[in-house]
Structures are given as structure tokens and as C-alpha cells.
Amino acid sequence: MTGSYDAALHLLDRQVVDSEGRLVCKVDDIEIATAPDGSLVPTGILVGLPALLPRFGPHLGGVLTRTHARVFDAQAHRSVPDVIDLDLVAEVTSEVHLSVPRAGLLRPRAEGEAGADRLRLGQLLGLPVVAPAAAGLHRGARVLDARMVSVPDGRRTVVDALIVGPGRPGALLGYDRRSEPGPWLVADLVRWLHRHARVVAMGPGVEVDVAQREVRVSDRASVTPLLG
Secondary structure (H helix, E strand, C coil): CCCEEEHHHHCCCCEEECCCCCEEEECCEEEEEECCCCCEEEEEEEECHHHHHHHHCCCHHHHHHHHHHHHCCCCHHHCCCEEEEHHHEEEECCCEEECCCCCCCCEECCHHHHCCCEEEHHHHCCCEEECCHHHCCCCCCEEEEEEEEECCCCCCEEEEEEEEECCCCCCCCCCCCCCCCCCHHHHHHHHHHCCCCEEEECCCCEEEECCCCEEEECCCCCEEECCC
């Protein structure tokens, strides 16, 4: 997987097709590992209700997930999501294209295999951003998306930045991203609505704390407007 993608905009809920153009599944979430250097590394596409249901939020999502687990209590493999290694993604267009056939592709992601150093994109989205006024972020900013960029050697992808803002309507339409065309009047309107959206580069001054359900940004962080 090469290039730069905003994970929620370009990956979530898109269809996945194999190397022969056959439908495999839908992207229900993205698995992200924490590397030893602290960087966030997307590692897999998560598939199935155990991946989708938690995205409904900590309360409703929790109820739905527990209910699903009870229903399939006798089928352990149905209570954990299937996973497709992100390395198998060849191209992202309106669909996610894989480099291999679909036969035997999906495999369950066991709880122990996921490990404590892994999280999901769904856990990042919507997290409130705590920052001093000097950081230049809106007081009601939340995580709207995660920008994934392939490193120079092309062998892995990292979360390069978080897109944060008040989360007003239109955040997922894509009109506020340069790569997503749309009617100029609608595009201009949504860009105005997202005038407070910012790109916060991962690195010094940025701490993602899933346990405390917040992202802390200091005035040392690199913050730029989300250009449209």
C-alpha cells in the first residue's frame, strides 16, 4: 500500500475486492499497532460485526458487542473480527483492491494475537482533543480522521497526522480534502464549515491516550490548516 490516505474517508465502509475483481468483504475498521518508537502503524483491515459494532460508541457499541458475543457464545470464531493484512492492499480507489485472490484470505483475529499494543481506528475517531490555546485548535476539537502515509522504503504505512476539528456536518463528505471533487458551491460551503479543521502531525507534543479517551496536543506540535 503506497501513497497517502485519510483512513475514515478513503477506507472505512468501502468494498474490498481481490486480485481477480471478486468481492471479498467491506472494511469495518482498521487495526493499528503501536511501534516501539511510539509511532502508530496500521496493520490490518478488520472485518465483521465484532469490528463494526464497537464503532457505534462506547455505550451503544458496548451493548451491541456484548449482545453479539452472547448470541455466538458457542462459536468463539464469530466473536472476534477477521483480519486482512494491510500489506495485501495493492491500490485504493472507490474500492480497496487486494494483490491476492480471496480464497482462504480471511482469518480470525484472536484476542491474544491482537495484543495490548494494538488499537482500532474506531477508537481514535471522535476522541476529544485537549490542547492549550497556543496550539491554535478549536476548543471543541475532536479526531475526525487519521492520515496514513507510506514511509520512504514503501514497506510499511504509518499514521502521519490526525485531522481534528469541531466535527460539523460534512466531515465525511470529502469536500474539504483537495483530492475529493464535488459541486463547487457545496465544496465552498463545507470548506467554510470546516474552517477550524486542522492537521496535527504525529510526533513530539502529541499523545494519544485511548484509556483516558482523549488526545493531548501541546504547543510544540505541528498544526496546519486542513486545506481544501
